[in-house]
Amino acid sequence: MRLFLRQLTLSCKSEQENLVFTGFDYYYGQMGAGKSTIARLIDFCLGGSLEYTPALQQEFVAATLEVEIEGKSLRLTRNS
Numbered sequence: 001m002r003l004f005l006r007q008l009t010l011s012c013k014s015e016q017e018n019l020v021f022t023g024f025d026y027y028y029g030q031m032g033a034g035k036s037t038i039a040r041l042i043d044f045c046l047g048g049s050l051e052y053t054p055a056l057q058q059e060f061v062a063a064t065l066e067v068e069i070e071g072k073s074l075r076l077t078r079n080s
Helices: 035-045 054-059
Strands: 003-012 016-020 060-069 072-079
Touching: 003 035, 035 060, 035 072, 054 060
Parallel strands: none
Antiparallel strands: 003 016, 003 060, 060 072
16 A cells, blocks of 8 residues: 655644655754654544643644545544
């Protein structure tokens, strides 16, 4: 099965953030910058549980993951 991540949209109380995925992506930064939160939100959209960090507890509303599976587009949304 071919699965491609296309976009992760994080809806917060004050704004909305979009992460567009390309053929190869990597994230780097200092501790606490949110790198692990990206992976946790992808897992959450795919049905996993979400560990609420203090930042997520204060601002998180919903997450939407857009994927392509075997050439078909799918949008998965989960609310906090």
